[in-house]
Structures are given as C-alpha cells and as structure tokens.
Amino acid sequence: MKLRQNARHFASRTALQTPVVRSVATAGLVRLHTRVFLDKADPAHADEREAHLDDLFEATIDTYLRALKDGYSEAEAREITHIQAAFDFYNHGWTEMMEFPTDELDAHYDRYREFFERWDITIDEPLGQFAPAAGLTEAPSTPEKLDDPVHPHAEGGFADDVYVETESGETVVGGRDEPADIDVSQAVGVRDGAETDAPENENENESGGDGEN
Incomplete structure (x- = not known):
C-alpha cells in the first residue's frame, strides 16, 4: 500500500519506544487515527464506531512495536497495522x-x-495475539456494503510492496532514509496540541490516496 513518511513518523516511533513518553504518544496516535478514520466513515454511522476504533488503534500500536522488534522497517511495521485495520473494516x-x-x-x-x-x-x-483480553468495543456492521463495495478513500495498485511518499512528493519503494537526528518532541501526542489540533494535511500517520495520508 502507499503511505506517507517523514521525520515526524520517526519521532513518533521513537516516542513509542521511550517509556517516559510512550503513554502520551500512544494516546495521541490513537486519537489522531480515530479522528481521521471517522472522517472517512459514513456520517450516519461515525459516532457509533468511535469507541471501537479507539480500541482497535491502541491494539495495533502493540503490533507496530512488535513488528519493529522483529526487524521490520518503520514503513513496513506501520503498513502492517494499516492492513490490520483494513481487515477489521x-x-x-x-x-x-x-x-x-x-x-x-x-x-x-x-x-x-x-x-x-x-x-x-x-x-x-x-x-x-494482539487483541485485548476484553475484546474490542462492539460497533454495528454494514454487511450490505460488501455486495457492491465503494472505496472513496482507497488507492489500489500498491499491493506488491510498501510505497512511501516523501515530503517532496516523491514516491519510493521501501521507505525513506531515517533522519540523522530524531526530535521526540515532534512526535504525535508529545508536541503540545498535536493530537487534537493538527490540520488535515498533518494527519501524516495515515495512508491512502485521498490526500489525508
């Protein structure tokens, strides 16, 4: 699939790996992802999905950290979590x-x-194995949409590898080089207001072809 990747992604990764700021980074990333995907949801059903998405994205952070430990790159580990979300959706x-x-x-x-x-x-x-013991908060399904699926926020044709769009707009395979200096204070949730006040074009932990990635 196609992701965005910039210095802030590496800052967020490092924050999640740093005990003193892990909890605030986790909370910020969960809020950011839930907000972005609620914006993609059918407005008639968005509110009823919020708690489910909070639980889902908190669990996928554990997946992300495990994938990093298993040797996957930042882009690959993040792609794994987005694939999990796609399965759930x-x-x-x-x-x-x-x-x-x-x-x-x-x-x-x-x-x-x-x-x-x-x-x-x-x-x-x-x-x-990353599912919480209590499970995810239930949310109503819309199985009828599987009969003729509509994907207004999907971008096909990138299933064979992880593709990364850099700050310059260039699309590269596998991900960009890691910055020499990583500023953890720029991580989502750590930077003041980042988790609640980021404009749409800063929803940079997202992937997809609709300009919100």
Missing part, C-alpha cells in the same frame, strides 16, 4: 473506510504472511 462492511480495495486483501496478507501467521493474525481475526 472489511469484516464490518465499513468499505468506505478502507485504504485499499477489497480485491487486494489477500495480496496484502501474503506479503506479511510470516509475521501474521506467527502472531495468529488472519483476515477474520485482524488482531490475532
């Missing part, structure tokens, strides 16, 4: 929130099959 029939089309689900799974199988992640069980 598909299972609920929330096709308007998906970042790649339903016909690319298997291709995305296959690229990370080794990781997914190790941690019991499947399309039907997107969180695998």
Whole structure:
C-alpha cells in the first residue's frame, strides 16, 4: 500500500519506544487515527464506531512495536497495522473506510504472511495475539456494503510492496532514509496540541490516496 513518511513518523516511533513518553504518544496516535478514520466513515454511522476504533488503534500500536522488534522497517511495521485495520473494516462492511480495495486483501496478507501467521493474525481475526483480553468495543456492521463495495478513500495498485511518499512528493519503494537526528518532541501526542489540533494535511500517520495520508 502507499503511505506517507517523514521525520515526524520517526519521532513518533521513537516516542513509542521511550517509556517516559510512550503513554502520551500512544494516546495521541490513537486519537489522531480515530479522528481521521471517522472522517472517512459514513456520517450516519461515525459516532457509533468511535469507541471501537479507539480500541482497535491502541491494539495495533502493540503490533507496530512488535513488528519493529522483529526487524521490520518503520514503513513496513506501520503498513502492517494499516492492513490490520483494513481487515477489521472489511469484516464490518465499513468499505468506505478502507485504504485499499477489497480485491487486494489477500495480496496484502501474503506479503506479511510470516509475521501474521506467527502472531495468529488472519483476515477474520485482524488482531490475532494482539487483541485485548476484553475484546474490542462492539460497533454495528454494514454487511450490505460488501455486495457492491465503494472505496472513496482507497488507492489500489500498491499491493506488491510498501510505497512511501516523501515530503517532496516523491514516491519510493521501501521507505525513506531515517533522519540523522530524531526530535521526540515532534512526535504525535508529545508536541503540545498535536493530537487534537493538527490540520488535515498533518494527519501524516495515515495512508491512502485521498490526500489525508
């Protein structure tokens, strides 16, 4: 799939790996992701999905950190979590929130099959061993949307690798080079107001083809 990647992503990664700021970074990233995906949701159903998305994105942060420990790059680890979210959205029939089309689900799974199988992640069980013990907050499904899925925020054709759009707008395969100096204070949730006041074009932990990535 296609992601954005810039210095702030590396700052957020480092914040999540730093105990003293991990909790605020986690809270900020969860709020940011929930807000962005609620904006993609059918307005008639957005409010009823909020608690579910909060739980989902908090769990995927654990996946992200595990993927980094297992040797995946920042872009790959983040892509894994976005694929998990796409599986969850598909299972609920929330096709308007998906970042790649339903016909690319298997291709995305296959690229990370080794990781997914190790941690019991499947399309039907997107969180695998990273699922919280109490489960996710329930939210109503819209299975009828699977009959003729509409993907206004999806960008297909990037299922064969992780593609990264840099600050300059260039699309590269595999991700950009890590910055020489990483400023943790620029991480989502750590920088004052970042988790609640970031404008749309700063929703930079997101991926997809709609300009919000």
